Amino acid sequence: MESEHTPIRFDTKIAVLLREDLHTWQRLNVTAFLVSGLGTRLPEVIGEPYADADGTDYLPMFRQPVLIFEGGKELLTSAHTRALGRELPTAVFTADLFGTGNDRxxxxxxxxxxxxNLDLVGLAVYGPRNVVDKVFKGATLHP
Structure with a gap:
């Protein structure tokens, strides 16, 4: 029997892979951009809205953790190929995007x-845990 104190285990995983040579500001920026698309395309990843004890409403967030990994350029390329081959919802961020200033x-x-030929610096995927693990094989958790 489940209660509000029963740990929740998700069958799915949200994961981001960042190229290991990015500056700190780039890692943060790339991560924010990559995960922003998941909730718009996959409403099931979004939880309920938040409210504090005073009744102030806040936006909902992901219903589960986002795991951040890092790896080299070759790993990003192979993970990208595996994610697309497994038809996982995928977001990409390329080095070229550091030189642009808007969505268009x-x-x-x-x-x-x-x-x-994409110069990938980041990749986000969502899917079944075991499939995402295979896509990101060889990546290490971000320190």
Whole structure:
């Protein structure tokens, strides 16, 4: 019998893979951009809205943890290929996006490069735990 104190275990995983040579500000920026798309496309990843004891309402957030990993450029490329091959919902951030300043230009920068030539600096995926683990095989948890 479940109670409000029973630990929750998720069958799914939200995971981000960052290229290991990014500056701290870039890691934070890339992570924020990558996960922002998940809730818009996958409403099941969003929990209920928050409220404090005074009744102030706050936006809902992900219903489960987001795991952040890091790896080299080759690992990002192979994880990208595995994620697409397994048809997981995937978000990408390329090095070119550091030079743009808006969504329109971001999309144009990605659209201008073929899938195999994307200079990936970050990748976010959502899916069954075991599948996400296989996609990110070889990555280490971000320190």
């Amino acid at each position: 230009d971001n999309r144009a920068a990605v659209r201008a490069v073929g899938r195999g």
